[in-house]
Amino acid sequence: MVEIHAYLCKNCGYCVKFCPKQILEIGTQRNRHGHFYPHLTDAGACISCAICASMCPEGAIELPEKGDA
Numbered sequence: 282m283v284e285i286h287a288y289l290c291k292n293c294g295y296c297v298k299f300c301p302k303q304i305l306e307i308g309t310q311r312n313r314h315g316h317f318y319p320h321l322t323d324a325g326a327c328i329s330c331a332i333c334a335s336m337c338p339e340g341a342i343e344l345p346e347k348g349d350a
C-alpha cells in the first residue's frame with residue numbers, strides 16, 4: 282500500500298501525472314506548509330509499481346511492503 286507523507290508534499294504533481302493507473306489525485310486540504318497533497322482515489326487498483334515514489338522529489342511517498350519482500 283502506498284503511504285503518502287502529506288507534510289512533505291510540495292504539490293509538484295509528478296506522482297499524479299506519472300501513475301499508470303491514474304489513481305492519485307491532489308486533494309482539497311493543505312498540509313502544514315500550505316501545499317495541497319495527493320491521495321489515492323482507488324487503493325485497490327494500485328499495482329505497487331512504485332513509480333509515484335520514484336518520481337516524488339520530496340520523498341513523500343513510500344511503499345513499505347516493497348522493503349519487506
Ligand code: SF4
Binds near residue numbers: 331
Ligand atoms: S504504486 Fe504505481 S499504481 Fe500505485 S499509486 Fe503509485 S504509481 Fe500509481
Ligand code: SF4
Binds near residue numbers: 289340
Ligand atoms: S510527487 Fe511528491 S511532492 Fe509532488 S505532488 Fe506527489 S507527493 Fe507531492
